[in-house]
Amino acid sequence: MSPPFDLAIVGAGPAGMAAAMTAAELGLSVAVLDEQPEPGGQIYRGVERLAATRPNHLAWLGPDYAAGLELARSFRKAKVEYLDGAKVWQIEGTSAGRLFYKRHSAAGILTAQKFLIAPGAMERPMPVPGWTLPGVMTCGAAQTVLKAHGLVPQGRFVLAGCGPLLLLLATQLVRAGIKPAAILETEINRWTALPRLPGFLAAPGYLGKGLGLLRELKAASIAVHKGVTHLAIKGDTQAREIEYTCGGATRTEPVDLVLLHQGVVPNGNLAWSMRLAHEWDDAQRSYRPVLDAWGRSSNPAVLVAGDAGGIIGAKGAEAMGRVAAFAAATDAGKISAGDAGERANAARAEFAKHRGARPFLDALYRPQQQWVAPPDADTMVCRCEEVRAGEIRRLVTDQLCPGPNQMKSFVRCGMGPCQGRLCGLTTVEIIAECRGLPVKDIGYYRIRSPIKPITVGDLATLDVPRRDDAVGL
Amino acid sequence: MFKLLPDNAATTVTVMVNGKTVSVPQGFTAAAAMLLQGNGATRTSALSGEGRAPYCMMGVCFECLMDINGEPNQQGCLVTVTEGMRINAQHGKRMVAE
Numbered sequence A: 001m002s003p004p005f006d007l008a009i010v011g012a013g014p015a016g017m018a019a020a021m022t023a024a025e026l027g028l029s030v031a032v033l034d035e036q037p038e039p040g041g042q043i044y045r046g047v048e049r050l051a052a053t054r055p056n057h058l059a060w061l062g063p064d065y066a067a068g069l070e071l072a073r074s075f076r077k078a079k080v081e082y083l084d085g086a087k088v089w090q091i092e093g094t095s096a097g098r099l100f101y102k103r104h105s106a107a108g109i110l111t112a113q114k115f116l117i118a119p120g121a122m123e124r125p126m127p128v129p130g131w132t133l134p135g136v137m138t139c140g141a142a143q144t145v146l147k148a149h150g151l152v153p154q155g156r157f158v159l160a161g162c163g164p165l166l167l168l169l170a171t172q173l174v175r176a177g178i179k180p181a182a183i184l185e186t187e188i189n190r191w192t193a194l195p196r197l198p199g200f201l202a203a204p205g206y207l208g209k210g211l212g213l214l215r216e217l218k219a220a221s222i223a224v225h226k227g228v229t230h231l232a233i234k235g236d237t238q239a240r241e242i243e244y245t246c247g248g249a250t251r252t253e254p255v256d257l258v259l260l261h262q263g264v265v266p267n268g269n270l271a272w273s274m275r276l277a278h279e280w281d282d283a284q285r286s287y288r289p290v291l292d293a294w295g296r297s298s299n300p301a302v303l304v305a306g307d308a309g310g311i312i313g314a315k316g317a318e319a320m321g322r323v324a325a326f327a328a329a330t331d332a333g334k335i336s337a338g339d340a341g342e343r344a345n346a347a348r349a350e351f352a353k354h355r356g357a358r359p360f361l362d363a364l365y366r367p368q369q370q371w372v373a374p375p376d377a378d379t380m381v382c383r384c385e386e387v388r389a390g391e392i393r394r395l396v397t398d399q400l401c402p403g404p405n406q407m408k409s410f411v412r413c414g415m416g417p418c419q420g421r422l423c424g425l426t427t428v429e430i431i432a433e434c435r436g437l438p439v440k441d442i443g444y445y446r447i448r449s450p451i452k453p454i455t456v457g458d459l460a461t462l463d464v465p466r467r468d469d470a471v472g473l
Numbered sequence B: 001m002f003k004l005l006p007d008n009a010a011t012t013v014t015v016m017v018n019g020k021t022v023s024v025p026q027g028f029t030a031a032a033a034m035l036l037q038g039n040g041a042t043r044t045s046a047l048s049g050e051g052r053a054p055y056c057m058m059g060v061c062f063e064c065l066m067d068i069n070g071e072p073n074q075q076g077c078l079v080t081v082t083e084g085m086r087i088n089a090q091h092g093k094r095m096v097a098e
């Protein structure tokens, strides 16, 4: 087993990298574990390799992506133990603790005084009829392959949904010479967002960037159908057509590929598996761990930073990563609380600037009910175990399953390999709707470790005696 | 369904995708190599038999489970290609989380 670290960080996105560098500078011994082969997280995915092999693609992806290069390069130089390609499957402990991971087909354990989890965001599940067909992916997936691999859609494709990422992806593709056949923009909430506009206008750069994207799409004559209230993807063995309703009319278009997006939410399974206290964030329509101003969670050994603690964006995540590192340094006795308070000021001010833009964005793109609780009975909710919306509704109205965990035991909803990542929010939204209760009263799945697939063979490679309760099997 | 943009200076790696030899840039994932080959299903569900394909490309959806070098149930979007890697769609194999 490796010697204990002062701080073990999960995730090498902006929050994790910034936290690691700050903590190392303050004299903490730091380990960083990340699932990807390169630092950057999803937002700066593959940025070092792209700069080395496809430098002209940086211009299409834009300066916000290119900014990740500097961060990744500084991170590489920092005095931290960086374990790339490491899948963390469990963390246990409340004062110091152990972290279990799998890397290069061997399992490992690492001990640390403190943990900072920064697993970032994932796209909100967007269950519509036909979303399980091959030829349907998320906008984030298309952006990932653009960044990481230089892959772009071929054939006739549409983007459907709403949110900044959808507009950014469309623009990046247009710059690369790849035009979507259409953008089917689901209804956005201009009127509820309007009163929150001042904070957005005060946040540096946000308005200019947003308008810039819209201008570029307009100049490229991309067809944007606004106010879409219904979507259905059709096909036999793959997506062939998309049906959409807007302005009261329903139309169908042929497609080879559909890219869905309905905003991003915290990537929560690690936090849930550690039983961190969570709260419902109604503005972002998702759960998030309860955190203090330093990122401290309900578990004294665990800090959370970045989008995993509530969606804030890359720059805000980076700032919050630094703040959390000051907290870890205080707890490790490297700096005084007063010193931490002072040093964290700049990062806090930076965070506040980005936080200021959120209420407007959250309100503008807060998903409508039909995208979080699909009205059509046949729509798949749990993709892994193939549980449909109608079945979930029936189990609630028949009073067999008042909550998400009964749904698991009754129909295995959320029990497949993704462990509820792609159905959790949908399931609780449907239950809440059926019972006429707010989602916060419905709770969430009880997520258990291991949160990554682990085999008995993997466990055999652990270099300490196995404690049965430790591996959660 | 996807194609490579030009101007890629990465060295290439030769892999077998569903029995077909293909060259892909270094740093590709097994799931990306599949996407380059077309829009078909990369697995079939063990329950209904319906076809599925990579959905998130970031490790959360588990739709990209495939057979890599003879081992089923690998998350193709998290596996970086290596020379001679055999990447195959998988049919009906069940993976149970709990």
Ligand code: FES
Pocket (backbone or CB within 6 Å): B031, B053, B054, B055, B056, B057, B058, B059, B060, B061, B062, B063, B064, B065, B075, B076, B077, B078
């Ligand atoms: S495509 Fe979603 S986990 Fe690989």
